[in-house]
Amino acid sequence: MVKPKRIGILTSGGDCAGLNAVIRAAVYRAESTYGWEVVGIRQATHGLMLRPPEATPLNIEKVDPILTAGGTILGTTNKGDPFAFPMPDGTVRDRSEEIIEGYHILGLDALIGIGGDGSLAILRRLAVQGKLNLVGVPKTIDNDVGSTDLSIGFDTAVTIATEALDRLHFTAASHSRVMILEVMGRDAGHIALSAGIAGGADIILIPEIPYSLESICDKLDERHRQGKNYCLVIVAEAVRTEKGEPVMMTNMLGQSRFGGIGHYLADRICAASGAETRVTVLGHIQRGGTPSPIERLIGSAFGVAAVDLIADGKFDRMVTWRNRQVESVPIAEAIAHYKGVDPNGILVKTARSMGICLGD
Ligand code: F6P
Numbered sequence: 001m002v003k004p005k006r007i008g009i010l011t012s013g014g015d016c017a018g019l020n021a022v023i024r025a026a027v028y029r030a031e032s033t034y035g036w037e038v039v040g041i042r043q044a045t046h047g048l049m050l051r052p053p054e055a056t057p058l059n060i061e062k063v064d065p066i067l068t069a070g071g072t073i074l075g076t077t078n079k080g081d082p083f084a085f086p087m088p089d090g091t092v093r094d095r096s097e098e099i100i101e102g103y104h105i106l107g108l109d110a111l112i113g114i115g116g117d118g119s120l121a122i123l124r125r126l127a128v129q130g131k132l133n134l135v136g137v138p139k140t141i142d143n144d145v146g147s148t149d150l151s152i153g154f155d156t157a158v159t160i161a162t163e164a165l166d167r168l169h170f171t172a173a174s175h176s177r178v179m180i181l182e183v184m185g186r187d188a189g190h191i192a193l194s195a196g197i198a199g200g201a202d203i204i205l206i207p208e209i210p211y212s213l214e215s216i217c218d219k220l221d222e223r224h225r226q227g228k229n230y231c232l233v234i235v236a237e238a239v240r241t242e243k244g245e246p247v248m249m250t251n252m253l254g255q256s257r258f259g260g261i262g263h264y265l266a267d268r269i270c271a272a273s274g275a276e277t278r279v280t281v282l283g284h285i286q287r288g289g290t291p292s293p294i295e296r297l298i299g300s301a302f303g304v305a306a307v308d309l310i311a312d313g314k315f316d317r318m319v320t321w322r323n324r325q326v327e328s329v330p331i332a333e334a335i336a337h338y339k340g341v342d343p344n345g346i347l348v349k350t351a352r353s354m355g356i357c358l359g360d
Pocket of ligand 1: 014078140141142184185186237257258287
């Protein structure tokens with residue numbers, strides 16, 4: 001008798017909406033089409049470092065209800081590079097061989113890794129080193145993974161940011177204020193640009209297009225001349241000061257992350273124009289909650305396609321969404337091409353044509 005295939009699946013990096021749709025579809029396809037077993041690995045590669053590896057068998061009955069659930073039923077982490085893993089005693093250790101061993105202890109024939117460019121790069125390095133059969137699925141609200149139009153999590157984040165603008169609109173108009181919405185996206189301005197257009201922002205600031213305070217104030221003047229007493233601004237977290245300095249928040253442990261550009265701009269706009277400003281930092285709200293229909297759709301298509309790649313023996317590849325089709329590319333190709341906003345692309349052109357100020 002031919003041994004049934006046993007495949008693992010893990011989610012790595014920051015969570016987002018839509019991850020469970022991928023897991024669910026992969027389990028459906030593996031079990032019902034191919035009769036394979038699926039094992040869900042806990043907390044990204046950390047589950048493979050533990051002994052015994054922390055993993056749970058998945059089947060259709062178990063995953064059927066998770067389509068609408070946010071986050072990931074498997075848990076995830078965006079910390080702890082296994083090639084330089086921070087140990088409790090303060091040292092760092094290469095734990096890659098433990099992960100590779102964990103894959104073999106679980107008796108896996110292949111692994112589906114759902115992650116952003118950083119996670120996919122780490123997973124690929126592990127796969128090359130250990131000769132593991134890896135297939136990648138792109139996920140990140142930042143939508144900056146190369147070779148794919150969409151990554152899991154982006155559509156829901158844009159939906160949430162758009163809804164925030166819709167809500168801010170009325171309070172901005174009621175109080176004649178400049179309302180600034182700070183959104184995530186790391187170094188890419190995709191969330192700000194898409195939500196800004198969809199939510200009717202007057203000013204969209206993204207890291208890919210340098211801005212000046214002067215053009216922001218010109219836009220405020222233009223709106224006043226048009227008899228509009230308020231302004232909606234959406235800014236991506238990695239937008240810098242006018243001098244090009246990043247705006248970061250540092251915690252008690254000295255760890256820095258993006259945060260604060262909204263408040264920085266609020267003060268600068270208030271000082272330069274006298275406008276009353278308020279700031280909303282959307283934060284992790286963008287990552288949580290119910291996945292949008294598009295997310296569920298693409299997540300399901302990705303889950304099925306990832307299992308089919310394994311069935312075809314096509315490893316070291318990542319599934320992609322392009323021109324309403326699921327295709328695949330070598331993982332190396334996807335992670336080699338970081339995808340920021342194209343300043344000459346269709347969405348920037350659309351925003352400019354609608355009279356939206358991009359700060360330049
Ligand atoms: O990469 C996804 C992302 O949500 C970024 O947009 C954001 O800068 C970062 O992760 C936040 O990470 P954390 O969950 O560690 O605060």
